[in-house]
Amino acid sequence: TRVINLKNRPVGLPDTKDFEEVQENVPELLEGQILLQSIYISVDPYLRGRMSGTKEPIFKLNAPVSSKLIARIIQSRHKNFKTGDIVSHYLDWKEYQVSDGTGLKKIDQDGAPLSANLGVLGITGLSAYLPLTTFGKPQPGETIVISAAAGAVGSIAGQIGKILGCKVVGIVGSDQKVTLLKEKFGFDAAINYQTEKDLGAAIAAHCPSGVDIYFDNVGGGISDAVFANINTYGRVVVCGSISNYNDTEIALSPSILPIVVYKFLSIHGFLIADFAAQFDQALIQLSTWLQQGKLKYTETILEGFDKLPKAFIGLFNGLNEGKMIVKV
Ligand code: NDP
Known part of the structure; x- marks a missing residue:
């Protein structure tokens, strides 16, 4: 699988050279594990502090960056997840990765477009x-x-x-x-x-x-x-x-x-x-406003896994309107 690692701690405006794409083998699934294929990856300003080492948890050098992403389960040996399920969680910048299911949230595929779960409904x-x-x-x-x-x-x-x-x-x-x-x-x-x-x-x-x-x-x-x-x-x-x-x-x-x-x-x-206890209730309100047409949203979606560094850096140049997302 393709993986994007943090190569250097950025100084000033991050540069594409601060990131490195590498290849990694995907291990065989063990009992209780699932294989995820990334669909949409969120890039966010808060990642900057984790890259420079000023905000916890600090990203390690020569290890993957991670952020919230939406993924499809393409293989499952886990009793709670089946092939075809769509989930979201904070995961590594990898096209494919193995998970034991910890923290994964299932996403309703009949609801709003999947990417909305990283923005207006995220x-x-x-x-x-x-x-x-x-x-x-x-x-x-x-x-x-x-x-x-x-x-x-x-x-x-x-x-x-x-x-x-x-x-x-x-x-x-x-x-x-x-x-x-x-x-x-x-x-x-x-x-x-x-x-x-x-x-x-x-x-x-x-x-x-x-x-x-x-x-x-x-x-x-x-x-x-x-x-x-x-x-x-x-x-x-x-x-x-x-x-x-x-x-x-x-x-x-x-x-x-x-x-x-x-x-x-x-x-x-x-x-x-800190507001986690209010998320479910708030999401009902946001979804209702969306359905009523009172709330609109836009997204800037860059296509291609390799666009992750460009999309992230773009946040500091105003490249995005609405939520900045990479479609893998
Ligand atoms: P945005 O989608 O707003 O993207 C960042 C935008 O910031 C850019 O498009 C750009 O727009 C503007 N910008 C970048 N650099 C500058 C600058 N030097 N001066 C003025 N404007 C600048 O990102 P988010 O909506 O994800 O995040 C917005 C803010 O909210 C960030 O500060 C983020 O850290 C914070 N945040 C905080 C959270 C919390 O829990 N406290 C949670 C989520 C986000 P323009 O073209 O207009 O300059």
């Missing part, structure tokens, strides 16, 4: 819905600003803001994404941070009543510009900070603390795994 959809509602507490008529708004999490968070009756403004890196947000996802406005000379002024212009909730995927200067427009009792949901993931040093800047005090701000970080 971790990224949950990361939009649960923290936005739990920490953001959107009220009808409030204004929400979302960074990386055309991405997997951002595009869903914005639509949920609209469903809940808010005004939603997205910040994105291209004019094409501005159009996508307004025309497909129903955002009220969108701002291209690449071409906007004064981002703070642009946010002020699009949010005449100020910003009540900031759903942050990006950090850095974009977040500074949003904080400059935040309202008293504003809520900031810190989902991620992708603009810093390739930095060699973490910038810890307490310069916003005075604003936190005099504006009575609530700032919440989270790791979505």
